[in-house]
Amino acid sequence: xxxPKVADTCPKxxxxxxxxxxxxxTCGMSENQPFCDGKHSGSxxxxxxxxxxxxxxxxxxxxxxxxxxxxxxxTHNSLNQQTEQ
Ligand code: FES
Numbered sequence: 001x002x003x004p005k006v007a008d009t010c011p012k013x014x015x016x017x018x019x020x021x022x023x024x025x026t027c028g029m030s031e032n033q034p035f036c037d038g039k040h041s042g043s044x045x046x047x048x049x050x051x052x053x054x055x056x057x058x059x060x061x062x063x064x065x066x067x068x069x070x071x072x073x074x075t076h077n078s079l080n081q082q083t084e085q
Contacts (some may be wrong), residue, residue: 002044004028009079011059011072018065022071023047023062034060034070035085 005028010021012034016022023036027045036047043067048070063076 004045006063006065006079007033009076012062014058014060016054016056016058017038018052018055021049021051026064026069027038027063028062028064037071069078 004026007025007028007030024034024047025032025036025040026048027040027043029039029043031039032039040046050070057069059072061072061076063079065075065079066073067075
């Protein structure tokens with residue numbers, strides 16, 4: 001299985017609206033991070049499509065290595081440490 005591209009090594013703050021549908025990019029190739037723009041086409045990746053259950057501010061993963069997609073779980077911190085060495 002291909003690994004997703006690291007879109008960025010920090011999460012993106014997004015404002016979610018209750019009842020609105022979102023498509024979270026899992027491949028890392030979208031130019032509209034953290035959301036899908038269709039660039040996964042032809043790859044094995046598919047977006048995570050979900051409807052927000054409440055209006056809230058959320059932090060979405062852009063390193064694509066979180067264990068809690070689409071939300072940031074802090075994994076990007078270990079990537080930042082690797083690149084700083
Ligand atoms: S562009 Fe990445 S999942 Fe669609």
